[in-house]
Amino acid sequence: MANISIFGLGYVGCVGTACLAKLGHKVIGYDIDETKVSCINQGIPTIVEREVDEVMKEAHTQGLISATSSTEQAVSKSSISFLCVGTPNASDGQLDTSCLFHAIRNIGKALRSKSTFHIVVIRSTVPPGTNETATEILEKESGKKAGINFAVVSNPEFLREGMAVSDFLAPPITVLGSANPQALKILRKIYEPLNSNIIEVPPKVAEIIKFVNNSYHALKVAFANEIGAVCKKLDIDSHQVMDLFCQDTQLNLSPYYFKPGFAYGGSCLPKDLKGLNYLAKSNQVDVPILASVEHSNSLHIQRVLDRVQEIGIRSIGIIGLTFKAGTDDLRNSAAIRLAESLIGKGFSIRIYDRFLNIAREKSDGKKELSHRIPHLLPLLEETPESLIQKVSLVLVTVRNSEVPQLIINNPGIHFLDLVRLKDSSVESMPNYEGFCW
Numbered sequence: 436m437a438n439i440s441i442f443g444l445g446y447v448g449c450v451g452t453a454c455l456a457k458l459g460h461k462v463i464g465y466d467i468d469e470t471k472v473s474c475i476n477q478g479i480p481t482i483v484e485r486e487v488d489e490v491m492k493e494a495h496t497q498g499l500i501s502a503t504s505s506t507e508q509a510v511s512k513s514s515i516s517f518l519c520v521g522t523p524n525a526s527d528g529q530l531d532t533s534c535l536f537h538a539i540r541n542i543g544k545a546l547r548s549k550s551t552f553h554i555v556v557i558r559s560t561v562p563p564g565t566n567e568t569a570t571e572i573l574e575k576e577s578g579k580k581a582g583i584n585f586a587v588v589s590n591p592e593f594l595r596e597g598m599a600v601s602d603f604l605a606p607p608i609t610v611l612g613s614a615n616p617q618a619l620k621i622l623r624k625i626y627e628p629l630n631s632n633i634i635e636v637p638p639k640v641a642e643i644i645k646f647v648n649n650s651y652h653a654l655k656v657a658f659a660n661e662i663g664a665v666c667k668k669l670d671i672d673s674h675q676v677m678d679l680f681c682q683d684t685q686l687n688l689s690p691y692y693f694k695p696g697f698a699y700g701g702s703c704l705p706k707d708l709k710g711l712n713y714l715a716k717s718n719q720v721d722v723p724i725l726a727s728v729e730h731s732n733s734l735h736i737q738r739v740l741d742r743v744q745e746i747g748i749r750s751i752g753i754i755g756l757t758f759k760a761g762t763d764d765l766r767n768s769a770a771i772r773l774a775e776s777l778i779g780k781g782f783s784i785r786i787y788d789r790f791l792n793i794a795r796e797k798s799d800g801k802k803e804l805s806h807r808i809p810h811l812l813p814l815l816e817e818t819p820e821s822l823i824q825k826v827s828l829v830l831v832t833v834r835n836s837e838v839p840q841l842i843i844n845n846p847g848i849h850f851l852d853l854v855r856l857k858d859s860s861v862e863s864m865p866n867y868e869g870f871c872w
């Protein structure tokens with residue numbers, strides 16, 4: 436069992452103190468607030484929260500919980516320090532990490548007189564890059580070396596207030612981000628009894644995931660409420676609608692669509708989103724989230740155009756013109772919008788699309804193409820090789836198994852991948868660029 440110090444005895448720190456002691460560890464709390472230190476010393480939680488009283492009382496009776504107002508004492512009596520200090524919004528929206536860094540500086544000073552390896556775990560929600568800055572501060576204040584005398588691990592807390600104890604003891608996942616294998620191994624051991632999936636990621640991924648999670652949770656609430664507002668006007672039970680929505684675990688509650696890549700298009704998403712916005716508008720329901728989705732999608736196409744302008748190459752190949760791979764459907768294709776915008780800006784364009792070439796061989800397919808994209812038809816190439824000979828920058832808008840080999844065979848041509856081909860053999864090549872990852 437480990438000796439653990441907890442810095443910050445608010446919601447996260449108080450629950451962490453009680454639950455880590457429940458797992459059998461000896462926990463010493465530290466806070467700048469003397470009242471909280473005094474509460475913990477008496478085995479009284481600093482917060483009102485389901486189950487926490489009993490868990491803390493039991494561990495305190497067993498002599499596993501104490502608290503101190505001395506940073507030196509907290510550090511010297513532990514081998515792992517969990518940072519649970521508050522990071523509220525500053526007036527401009529950014530998270531204010533000043534209290535957290537204050538605590539880190541104090542831990543650094545306390546480490547000066549420590550000879551054993553110490554792990555600093557960042558539990559607080561922090562901006563990406565905090566792990567790196569914390570490591571620099573600790574090195575400076577302690578005069579010790581990261582990786583040898585101490586290590587910093589990013590380990591975001593996922594608990595929900597009201598369910599905090601049960602969430603701590605059964606987290607959805609456990610995320611660890613650190614450059615230090617020894618620290619990761621020790622923390623794996625701490626979390627092992629919780630039986631959750633322990634996932635190791637780079638520190639910046641561990642840091643941003645809380646922002647992503649909570650922003651998505653907020654989006655879910657606001658989306659459901661917009662659907663509720665529209666349904667109410669139409670005399671439809673929104674709960675029945677959303678219950679049904681949640682039954683689709685293939686497309687709705689699933690990893691599907693959650694891949695940063697290119698803009699959406701096609702015959703259904705743009706059409707039905709417009710249709711729902713019309714229903715809302717015609718019933719005087721303001722739905723800012725639904726109303727802004729199309730704008731967000733257009734902005735994403737604009738980002739590609741901006742990047743192409745930045746790269747500065749004027750002869751461009753586009754691989755994939757249909758709205759997604761495996762179809763000849765051109766309706767509302769984002770790649771067509773991209774091609775048209777590039778032509779409008781005077782770029783020279785060539786296009787290769789395997790599925791359009793198949794469609795071109797059929798007489799009705801040829802007629803359809805002449806009707807839909809008469810202006811782009813003359814730009815179509817028969818093979819990727821013929822495209823490559825005429826361009827210096829290639830935009831990949833659909834997953835195509837022919838592309839990785841093209842990237843390898845043509846080091847002088849820049850490839851901007853808009854969909855992530857997910858081919859590790861090309862991702863590190865200097866002529867390959869991922870668009871939004």
Ligand SMILES: NC(=O)c1ccc[n+]([C@@H]2O[C@H](COP(=O)([O-])OP(=O)(O)OC[C@H]3O[C@@H](n4cnc5c(N)ncnc54)[C@H](O)[C@@H]3O)[C@@H](O)[C@H]2O)c1
Nearest residue numbers: 443444445446447466467520521522534538559560592596
């Ligand atoms: N509350 C939640 O449900 C929740 C869930 C997950 C993550 N988080 C994140 O965890 C962090 C803590 O949140 P919280 O709700 O427990 O905050 P809180 O405000 O309840 O507690 C923060 C504690 O830090 C103490 N503190 C301030 N400066 C200090 C210092 N220099 N040294 C030691 N202690 C210091 C404060 O006195 C306070 O007791 C935040 O980053 C928050 O975003 C919170």
